[in-house]
Amino acid sequence: MRNAEQYLEALRRHGLTETEDGFALTVQGFQKGSRRALALRDQGDPEAIRMLSLAPEDPARWEYCRCIQIDAFTAEVRRSGI
Structure with a gap:
């Protein structure tokens, strides 16, 4: 259960x-991204500039x-082993 909470x-x-279609971004996620x-x-x-x-x-x-946020989330999950 701990891994589910960490996730x-x-x-x-x-x-x-x-969501059933993948990941959705919150307003907070947009700000962080x-x-x-x-x-x-x-x-x-160049992509960030554009x-x-x-x-x-x-x-x-x-x-x-x-x-950007999915990449950061995925990297954290891999690193931490969640």
Whole structure:
């Protein structure tokens, strides 16, 4: 049961929820993903530069942030063995 609790906590920390279609991004997840995108932009990442030029309500920007958060969540799960 501990792993299930840790898994749900990791989802929450990354601003994700699980749906039958995969992962959905919360507003908190969008904010965290946007901060990660800013760091990537500062490193010269062309995709982050392009995505951050979009309006915050643009679905492509939300999808980009969702992918960033899924990557971070997956890395944490692998690292921790949840």
